[in-house]
Amino acid sequence: MTVSKLTSVAAPVLQRTRNRLPGEGAWATCFLLPLLAGLMVFLLLPLLVSGYLSFTSYNVLEAPRWIGPQNYRELFGQDPMFHKALLNTLIFAAGLVPANMLLALVTSVLLNQVRRLAAFFRSVYFIPVITSEVVFSVVWLWIWNYDYGLVNYVLKMLGLTGPNWLGDSSWAMLAVIVTRLLKNLGMNVVIILAALQSIPGMYYEAAELDGAGWFKKFLHVTLPELGPVIFLTLMVTIIGAFKVFGSIYVLTGGGPAGATNVLVMYLYQLGFKTFEYGKASAVGMVIFALILALTLVQWLLRKKLVYQEE
Amino acid sequence: MRANPQISGGSGAALRPAHRSAGSSRVIAYFFLTGLGLVLILPFVWMLSTSLKHPGTEFYYPPQWIPQPPTLQNYLTAVSRADFLRSYYNSIKVAVLTLLPTILLTSLAAYALVKLRFKGRNHIFFLIVMLIMVPQEVTLIPNLLLMKGLGWLDTHSALIVPNIFGSGAVFALFVMRQNMLSLPDSLIEAGKIDGATHWQIYTRIIFPLTKSAVATVSIFTLMNSWNDFIYPLVYLNSSDKYTLPLAIAMFQQAYGMTEWTVWMAASTVSILPLLIAFLFAQKQFIDSMALTGVK
Numbered sequence: 001m002t003v004s005k006l007t008s009v010a011a012p013v014l015q016r017t018r019n020r021l022p023g024e025g026a027w028a029t030c031f032l033l034p035l036l037a038g039l040m041v042f043l044l045l046p047l048l049v050s051g052y053l054s055f056t057s058y059n060v061l062e063a064p065r066w067i068g069p070q071n072y073r074e075l076f077g078q079d080p081m082f083h084k085a086l087l088n089t090l091i092f093a094a095g096l097v098p099a100n101m102l103l104a105l106v107t108s109v110l111l112n113q114v115r116r117l118a119a120f121f122r123s124v125y126f127i128p129v130i131t132s133e134v135v136f137s138v139v140w141l142w143i144w145n146y147d148y149g150l151v152n153y154v155l156k157m158l159g160l161t162g163p164n165w166l167g168d169s170s171w172a173m174l175a176v177i178v179t180r181l182l183k184n185l186g187m188n189v190v191i192i193l194a195a196l197q198s199i200p201g202m203y204y205e206a207a208e209l210d211g212a213g214w215f216k217k218f219l220h221v222t223l224p225e226l227g228p229v230i231f232l233t234l235m236v237t238i239i240g241a242f243k244v245f246g247s248i249y250v251l252t253g254g255g256p257a258g259a260t261n262v263l264v265m266y267l268y269q270l271g272f273k274t275f276e277y278g279k280a281s282a283v284g285m286v287i288f289a290l291i292l293a294l295t296l297v298q299w300l301l302r303k304k305l306v307y308q309e310e
Numbered sequence: 311m312r313a314n315p316q317i318s319g320g321s322g323a324a325l326r327p328a329h330r331s332a333g334s335s336r337v338i339a340y341f342f343l344t345g346l347g348l349v350l351i352l353p354f355v356w357m358l359s360t361s362l363k364h365p366g367t368e369f370y371y372p373p374q375w376i377p378q379p380p381t382l383q384n385y386l387t388a389v390s391r392a393d394f395l396r397s398y399y400n401s402i403k404v405a406v407l408t409l410l411p412t413i414l415l416t417s418l419a420a421y422a423l424v425k426l427r428f429k430g431r432n433h434i435f436f437l438i439v440m441l442i443m444v445p446q447e448v449t450l451i452p453n454l455l456l457m458k459g460l461g462w463l464d465t466h467s468a469l470i471v472p473n474i475f476g477s478g479a480v481f482a483l484f485v486m487r488q489n490m491l492s493l494p495d496s497l498i499e500a501g502k503i504d505g506a507t508h509w510q511i512y513t514r515i516i517f518p519l520t521k522s523a524v525a526t527v528s529i530f531t532l533m534n535s536w537n538d539f540i541y542p543l544v545y546l547n548s549s550d551k552y553t554l555p556l557a558i559a560m561f562q563q564a565y566g567m568t569e570w571t572v573w574m575a576a577s578t579v580s581i582l583p584l585l586i587a588f589l590f591a592q593k594q595f596i597d598s599m600a601l602t603g604v605k
Binding site: 024025027028029031032034035036038039041042043044045046047049050053103106107110111113114117121122123124125126127128130131132133134135136138139140142143147148150153182185186187190191193194195214239242243245246249250264267268271272277280281284285287288291292295 | 335336339340342343346347349350351352353354356357360369370371372373415416418419421422423426427428429431434438441443444445447448449450451452453454455456471472474475476477479480483507508509512533536537539540543544554555556558559570573574577580581584585588589592596597599600
């Protein structure tokens with residue numbers, strides 16, 4: 001074969017074919033198939049089935065009956081509980097995500113300033129992350145308790161009377177957000193801290209030579225360098241907020257009066273309390289659509305914002 | 311003047327250019343970090359403290375941090391309940407049976423995706439990575455029907471199998487793949503020259519070299535399955551099948567609010583295995599968590 005005659009486009013193709021030993025495809029099939037088949041059966045197929053069921057009327061007793069987009073029409077048009085769950089989910093995310101990002105950013109910047117005990121603090125912050133949501137929330141049941149809880153005790157020492165946090169519909173959401181914030185904060189701290197530590201010190205030296213103070217250094221060196229990691233943690237935190245369930249199940253059960261009822265909680269109630277599988281699937285698809293839309297937005301924004309300097 | 315920090319500073323901290331600023335800001339930093347640490351660790355301190363209190367003294371007001379006198383009775387009560395030990399055993403069983411196939415399947419698949427050449431390799435990887443967007447919560451009902459069809463409802467298979475093939479597996483594959491990308495192809499060439507099959511190359515050369523990825527995937531998978539709540543809640547009916555988070559969530563319904571001290575003893579015991587695993591492997595684990603974020 002005359003290799004010299006090949007164009008630059010064809011050469012890599014030929015190269016690849018020549019390197020492929022007989023049987024590599026067969027080995028690849030054997031190695032990949034078990035995982036791939038499982039993912040198809042237990043992840044992709046259920047997603048498709050969920051999409052199908054969302055267009056049916058289906059409970060335990062009868063077979064699924066195709067009803068078109070009626071579930072969605074009902075949910076969005078005339079289901080106050082769904083409106084509340086959707087709104088609560090957005091409120092939960094809008095409260096949790098900025099608080100988490102801001103606190104994680106401040107914490108990791110400060111953690112990056114200190115040398116002694118930094119590893120110790122990092123581990124302490126991470127312990128709630130490895131704890132189950134259920135156990136963590138069970139303990140916070142006491143902390144928020146109206147009569148003998150810690151929060152109201154501290155407020156009393158300050159001369160204030162605390163509300164019945166989990167039992168008062170105007171305070172329950174705040175309590176749930178704070179609990180969940182403290183549970184998962186450590187994850188973002190660890191990830192952002194690692195990114196901070198990988199910023200080359202010479203960037204700061206250069207900024208200092210230009211006479212930049214700590215704020216200017218933060219604005220012009222730290223934040224741009226953290227761009228990709230902030231985007232990643234932001235996405236993970238938002239998606240996590242949309243999927244919140246365990247904390248709410250333990251702390252409030254969605255109450256009082258639906259004040260903390262979120263989409264997954266509503267899906268759970270529809271699917272496993274009143275057995276409306278079709279409608280519950282539609283709620284599931286709404287959650288999926290939210291996550292999909294946000295991922296797409298992130299993807300587009302990331303290209304535009306984060307890498308513009310490269 | 312300050313261009314060379316190596317010379318300008320005497321103490322260790324002064325060597326780091328970003329942190330040469332005054333000591334007062336460091337005091338504020340320590341103050342903040344300690345405060346946050348206290349808030350985060352407080353629930354665990356109270357959990358431990360309450361678990362050591364005599365029933366009836368747990369709600370003394372103002373809150374008592376040190377039980378007077380402490381007792382281990384709550385632990386004995388918790389452990390003596392058949393359901394609790396049973397749920398402990400169930401959690402261990404589910405965690406181990408999820409972990410081993412996850413490691414094997416994802417590392418085999420990663421080997422194929424990184425070291426074998428075949429058509430559509432990148433497409434397949436892209437497709438798998440897209441699946442990370444599918445939340446377990448959304449597949450709850452279709453999986454319920456699937457479990458019903460397979461006759462797995464109210465069995466541990468309903469927790470194990472969908473978990474092995476859940477979005478956690480996609481993350482695990484990603485970690486394994488990153489790790490294998492760093493291994494030189496010459497290792498495989500050497501194996502081929504010795505006449506080894508790909509299975510032999512994988513088991514004898516490549517897999518032993520991916521220890522750090524295996525460690526990361528292990529702790530992450532254990533954490534997920536040990537703490538999983540919504541699947542056990544939905545798929546299990548019999549209390550003797552409960553895993554720990556479900557048993558603890560249901561404790562209140564089973565024994566009422568009067569047994570806070572026993573409840574806290576059970577909660578304390580339930581977080582111990584992961585806590586110990588974390589304290590032993592924290593450096594490895596935190597580093598790899600951080601790495602997945604940076605890359």
